[in-house]
Amino acid sequence: MKAPAWLSGPAIRHSDPTRLLAAQLALLDGNVGTALRASTLGAWLTAAAFWFTLEDRGVVLWAVWTTLLCAVGGVVHRRLPRPEGPDGTATAWRYVRVMGWLCLGLGGTWGALPLLFIDPARPASLHIVVGVMAGLSSAGLLVFAPVWRLAQMFWLSCMLPLVVALLRLQDPVMTSLAIGGMLYLVAMALYARQTGAAVGRALALRMDKEDLVRRLREQTQQAQVARDQAEQAQQTAEEADRAKTLFLASASHDLRQPLHAAGLFLGSLGRSGLNARQALLLEHAKASNTAASEMLNTLLDFSKVATGMVQPQPHSFALQSLFHKLERELAPWAADKGLNLRMRDTILTPFADPGLVELILRNLLLNAIRYTERGGVLLACRQRAGRAVIEVWDTGIGIPPEAHQSIFQAFRQLDNPQRDRRNGLGLGLAIVQGLAQAMGVSVTLVSCPGRGTVFRLNLPQGLTPPRVTQELPASPDDLHGLRVLLIDDDEGVRLAMHDLMGIWGVQCVVVASSEEALQCLSHFEPDVVLADYRLHRAHTGVQAVASVRERLGWEVPAALVTGDTAAERLQEAQTQGMALLHKPVPAALLQSLLRDLKLAGAGLSPGSVPG
Incomplete structure (x- = not known):
């Protein structure tokens, strides 16, 4: 239901006219109680002026009537429902109708004052009434300006009787005064209209600012919610990324272990004197193991690329x-x-x-x-x-x-x-x-x-080309007599490595932990140490090798042979001066690693030509 335009006087553009009307009536509502009390006080002051100046006691009855009217109006006003909520327009109609009757009653009561008490024989009565009515009209402007139609109802019912009373005296001076009163009414009406429009625009501007503040607050809250959601999403993504990283590390290590052991067993089996059919089956088994290793490496590499785990570390090489x-x-x-x-x-x-x-x-x-x-x-x-x-x-x-x-x-x-x-x-x-x-x-x-x-x-292109050295071909005979200590908690890997190295002529001692490695040093001094990275009880191969080196008193050549493909493993190995191979390791590559470590133990750079 749209708010009636006549209630707010001049047209004021606003997106919610009902809400604007409610604001105007709320502003008026705050002044009504004060106006009724002021009207009661004004009536008794007027009665006192007539009593002491003209000794006219009849005006006391008028003052009593005005007091009763204001009292009744105050009770009615307090019980009126305020124009708020979804039914604000309908409530505003009722509020305006009641206030209109109150304005007419109050204005008519004051309009009766000049009709009843102006006496041409007593000029003081004219002075009192005109002065009181002029002040009353100015006060009414302040009270009823928010709804200018109500202001007009009050002024017309109040001031028109004064004009009639003056014209009724049939005196040129009084007639001039009456015409001046009518002009005053017109001026006051125009002024009230402008004042009402100004009040309405001020209220509309205030509501626009409140709407703007509310929208900004809502946008701020929405932005905060969005930030919270983004932070939660980022946290969830980081947790998922950590879970992926942990899964890849675990999958890499756990899947590579059996493939590594299987490859070593197949390598040992190939040097055990097989017949033609057995050799053919062995080649098929090696091909299947190699294919499985390739697929595992490919899947893990692809997972690292897809999850953004690859962190390049460029340098000239x-x-x-x-x-x-x-x-x-x-x-x-x-x-x-x-x-x-x-x-x-x-x-x-x-x-x-x-x-x-x-x-x-x-x-x-x-x-x-x-x-x-x-x-x-x-x-x-x-x-x-x-x-x-x-x-x-x-x-x-x-x-x-x-x-x-x-x-x-x-x-x-x-x-x-x-x-x-x-x-x-x-x-x-x-x-x-x-x-x-x-x-x-x-x-x-x-x-x-x-x-x-x-x-x-x-x-x-890099800046400084390093010296390229000539590499020697690897041969199992180069490893004869080499003493190797293997630290790995996987029994299958230990058995396979011990068997394969025995075929190569390597003296290999296999242990499952750093404690066992230290115990065996009392009767076995290795030339090379090979260690898995992940050992029992949260120990690492790096720690195990460090313990062995500390017990031996020299930097025995060592390498990590691990299924853990995290970039941190390479950094740890390089920091400790250790080589690094990822499981599964082909037998030929393992031979090459042992040869390089043997040369390193003899004081030569791995992969270089001595002399």
Whole structure:
């Protein structure tokens, strides 16, 4: 129900006219009680003036009537419902009607004063009445200005009787005074209208400010709620990230342990004099174990990339040593398929994280070997525009142009609808893309379907090329007589390592904890210590090696062989001067590690030529 426009007088623009009317009436409501008390006091002062000046006692009855009217009006006013709430407009109608009758009654009572008590024979009566009425009209302006229609009802019922009383005297002076009274009425009406409009605009402005403050408070509260939700979401994401990190670490360690032991057992079995059929079955078992290890490594690498756990640590490094490492590792795989894996020597030293570069190149080379049936694979590096551009060429099936972007998506494979596990999981190039983005470098490709593909990894060039040393080929005979202490809490790993090293001629003592390691030092002094990172009772391999070194009194060469792939493990190993290998470790790589540690114990740098 819309508020009636006549109640608030001049049109005042506001989004909620009912609320504006309620505010105007509330302002008026605060003045009514004071006006009734002032009217009662004014009536008795007027009666006193007539009593003491003109000795007219009849005005006392008028004063008594005015007092009764004000008393009744005060009671009615206190019981009136205020125009608030959803039914504010209907309540305002009732409030205005009652107040209108009160204004007419009060104004008529004061209007009766000039009609009853002005006496031409007594000029003092005229002076008292006109003075009282002028003051009364000014006071009424202050009281009823918020609702100017009510003000008009009061003034007309109050002042028109005065004009009539003056005209009734039929005196030129009184007539002039009556005309002046009418002009005064018109002026007061206009003034009341302007005052009411000003009051209405002030109220509208105040409500707009209150609305603005309320909206700002609501927006602030909403923003606070949003911040709280964002903080909660961030906290939840951080907790989920920590849970993912813990899961990956646990999965990496727990899954790598049996695969590592199985690989060592298979390595031992291969040197135990098998017949042709047994040798064939062993090769199949080795292939399955290798495939499982590859899939595990791929899944864990992809999980690290997907969860943002990769933190590059770039520095200058010799690319040639990485090429040799990849060639030793992957050349047998290429040879099994009748492919030629070649590495072009380079003296370039890129500035990047060598571990991440190794992962990228290994995935690119494995991908090239899987999808190449004839010909070969080439790994090379060129210097272009001050940058080291590593290239992986193959003569495989090629990649159609429309698939140049999609092949970097997870689990995306070309020409493998049957999901042949020999072709991997389709995560290799997704890992390559994620690692490259983590380092802030680019990987591009050029391909000709049916003829082959070249992938290019663009790396910044390092400043100081380190000296590249010649590596010696590893041989089991190099390890004969080597004394190795193995600390690992996994029984399967201990058995497999002891058996395999026995075949290599290595004297190996296996223990499950650092306490057992210290006990065996009384009768066995190792040349090399190998330790798992996670041991029983929250001990670590780093702590175990430190205890052994302290008991021996010298820095015995040591390495961590662990399934924990967290970046912190590498930092701990480097800080303690220890090598690090991740399970599962191929037998050939384990031989190479023991050879390097043996040379280090003899005072030579690992992997260098003595003399």
